[in-house]
Amino acid sequence: xxxxxxxxxxxxxxxxxxxxEKEVFKGMMQGVAAYLxxxxxxxxEALAEEQSYIIEIEGDGYxxxxxKFLNEILYLTETERKIFTKxxxxxxxxxxxxxxxxxxxxxxxxxxxGATYRSSFEKTPxxxxxxxxxxx
Amino acid sequence: xxxxxxxxxxxxxxxxxKYLYEIPKNFRDDMKAPARFYSSPAFLxxxxxxxxxxxxxxxxxxxxxxxxxxxxxxxHEGYGFPIGGVVALDxxxxxxxxxxxxxxxxxxxxxxxxxxxxxxxxxxxRELMEEVFKTVPAGLAGKGAARIxxxxxxxxxxxxxxxxxxxxxGTAKDLENTEENGxxxxxxxxxxxxxAKKRGKDQLGTLxxxxxxxxxxxxxxxxxxxxxxxxxxxxxxxxxxxxxxxxGLGHQVATDYIEIxxxxxxxxxIKIADPELVSAPLNSKEGQDYFKAMSAAANFAWVNRQxxxxxxxxxxxxxxxxxxxxxxxxxxxxxxxxxxxxxxxVHRKGATRAFxxxxxxxxxxYRDIGQPAILPGSMGTASYLMLGTKKxxxxxxxxxxxxxxxxxxxxxxxRMVKGxxxxxxxEKEGIAIFSTSNVxxxxxxxxxxxxxxxxANITASAGIAKKVIQLRPIGVVxx
Numbered sequence: 229x230x231x232x233x234x235x236x237x238x239x240x241x242x243x244x245x246x247x248x249e250k251e252v253f254k255g256m257m258q259g260v261a262a263y264l265x266x267x268x269x270x271x272x273e274a275l276a277e278e279q280s281y282i283i284e285i286e287g288d289g290y291x292x293x294x295x296k297f298l299n300e301i302l303y304l305t306e307t308e309r310k311i312f313t314k315x316x317x318x319x320x321x322x323x324x325x326x327x328x329x330x331x332x333x334x335x336x337x338x339x340x341x342g343a344t345y346r347s348s349f350e351k352t353p354x355x356x357x358x359x360x361x362x363x364x
Numbered sequence: 365x366x367x368x369x370x371x372x373x374x375x376x377x378x379x380x381x382k383y384l385y386e387i388p389k390n391f392r393d394d395m396k397a398p399a400r401f402y403s404s405p406a407f408l409x410x411x412x413x414x415x416x417x418x419x420x421x422x423x424x425x426x427x428x429x430x431x432x433x434x435x436x437x438x439x440h441e442g443y444g445f446p447i448g449g450v451v452a453l454d455x456x457x458x459x460x461x462x463x464x465x466x467x468x469x470x471x472x473x474x475x476x477x478x479x480x481x482x483x484x485x486x487x488x489x490r491e492l493m494e495e496v497f498k499t500v501p502a503g504l505a506g507k508g509a510a511r512i513x514x515x516x517x518x519x520x521x522x523x524x525x526x527x528x529x530x531x532x533x534g535t536a537k538d539l540e541n542t543e544e545n546g547x548x549x550x551x552x553x554x555x556x557x558x559x560a561k562k563r564g565k566d567q568l569g570t571l572x573x574x575x576x577x578x579x580x581x582x583x584x585x586x587x588x589x590x591x592x593x594x595x596x597x598x599x600x601x602x603x604x605x606x607x608x609x610x611x612g613l614g615h616q617v618a619t620d621y622i623e624i625x626x627x628x629x630x631x632x633x634i635k636i637a638d639p640e641l642v643s644a645p646l647n648s649k650e651g652q653d654y655f656k657a658m659s660a661a662a663n664f665a666w667v668n669r670q671x672x673x674x675x676x677x678x679x680x681x682x683x684x685x686x687x688x689x690x691x692x693x694x695x696x697x698x699x700x701x702x703x704x705x706x707x708x709x710v711h712r713k714g715a716t717r718a719f720x721x722x723x724x725x726x727x728x729x730y731r732d733i734g735q736p737a738i739l740p741g742s743m744g745t746a747s748y749l750m751l752g753t754k755k756x757x758x759x760x761x762x763x764x765x766x767x768x769x770x771x772x773x774x775x776x777x778x779r780m781v782k783g784x785x786x787x788x789x790x791e792k793e794g795i796a797i798f799s800t801s802n803v804x805x806x807x808x809x810x811x812x813x814x815x816x817x818x819x820a821n822i823t824a825s826a827g828i829a830k831k832v833i834q835l836r837p838i839g840v841v842x843x
Contacts, residue, residue: 235775236773237440237773238447239443240775303616303619306612307562307563336503337804338504338803339504339572339843341468341615342618342619342622346640363443363615
């Protein structure tokens with residue numbers, strides 16, 4: 229599993245790790261999917277429908293990009309009523325991201341209000357690790 | 365991640381009242397005022413292991429903070445400000461912070477008196493609950509009763525509950541008994557993004573998930589008979605409590621403006637103790653834009669509670685044949701808001717306005733007794749109708765507690781409690797549960813919260829609110 233739910237007194241804390249930044253972004257997105265659908269494991273990417281949505285954002289670093297990316301996903305989740313499990317990155321650099329995301333129609337078990345800046349994105353000996361607190 | 369090495373200890377504060385504690389200004393160099401909090405020995409033990417007090421101290425570092433940063437007895441860790449935080453800042457020199465309002469702008473609670481009594485109610489309880497469950501969507505699926513275009517949404521955002529009443533959701537009397545008459549005139553729909561509008565458009569008249577609920581309650585205790593008589597409240601009378609906010613629209617306004625303020629911080633060279641406290645001067649463009657958008661989201665929340673009220677009245681009318689006007693709104697209070705009050709911008713983050721007798725901002729019918737302040741308990745536990753006091757105006761910028769306050773994470777609660785078993789337990793106690801999810805039930809289990817009686821007692825003993833009646837649940841609708 230590329231993500232993990234950690235203990236938090238009032239909100240939701242997800243940790244995602246990977247060899248590359250892209251893996252961390254994807255792991256975090258799948259952590260969100262797992263939480264929303266009430267499943268501990270991620271729903272397989274195969275569930276994602278063909279229709280894609282383009283996310284194109286700029287930021288001042290990977291943490292900023294990650295929070296913005298997750299908030300884009302949450303916006304799409306609520307307005308399209310889909311859970312997003314698949315992503316193709318066209319570009320992911322320190323100040324910009326362009327990606328296509330894919331989701332599937334689903335009922336939600338849980339709700340997330342927003343991804344917050346009580347979060348971190350760090351380089352580790354094995355790659356990268358992010359911890360994001362979501363307001364729920 | 366934020367460090368926890370600065371965890372506040374007993375030696376760092378002093379007791380200055382029976383239930384009032386103060387962390388002095390010299391505790392940290394960056395504090396611009398002392399930090400005060402209401403608590404009891406029982407609550408204090410738990411509080412010391414949390415980050416909430418450090419968050420309270422952080423709010424005392426904000427530019428323009430007036431007198432002291434405050435927290436109510438239901439204080440617990442939040443985003444930026446602790447939940448239960450009340451911070452007043454000078455309106456000319458001070459800051460406004462989305463973290464001081466929260467993601468659920470104008471999350472609030474209202475109390476309806478039905479004039480029905482337990483025995484009669486119980487004869488058709490299931491029928492009524494089913495009707496409410498059907499017409500007031502809970503959880504995350506389902507659209508609200510108010511179907512509107514994006515264009516019409518702007519009217520709701522700017523005119524709040526006033527426009528809802530015009531559209532047939534409630535009466536003029538409801539407006540009188542709503543904080544700010546259900547409309548912040550500072551709202552500007554143009555400052556709310558299209559995304560926020562799209563996210564919230566179909567959600568007017570919905571409860572949402574988390575700790576939001578619609579509860580049917582009975583009067584279980586009367587503390588102030590004189591006031592109860594005056595309001596014609598008797599034992600075992602049936603009440604309805606509605607707890608919800610601005611839904612996806614408010615969440616998106618918070619998300620949008622946290623980004624905008626991050627940029628503004630550099631522009632205005634604002635130094636903050638914690639990145640979660642992003643702020644802008646109230647009088648800057650960014651500060652004003654947020655204030656106008658937040659006001660619009662607050663109006664949206666009042667409309668939401670107004671639409672749910674109308675649906676509730678219709679359900680009581682259909683099932684019991686009582687006229688809709690028999691279901692009277694006692695009061696509606698906001699929990700998450702920043703408001704101009706006198707020369708201050710008062711941030712209440714999980715706190716209730718509680719003005720005392722004589723205050724011109726409360727309706728005439730309550731002016732001699734004080735503003736009704738509603739204290740909802742967690743699911744399955746008691747709630748209180750209280751009144752604001754003069755002392756609250758002197759000590760807490762006219763504020764009191766907003767609820768029980770969480771002690772157990774949702775994650776832990778889910779692990780410790782099985783939703784289905786909890787449902788059975790509550791049903792055994794005579795509380796009918798209509799919920800869209802067992803997971804949601806487990807997360808809101810009573811053990812996850814502070815003892816509401818203790819919260820009510822602390823505020824009453826500290827003199828910042830007065831107990832009128834205790835209500836106990838007999839039916840719960842939640843997501």
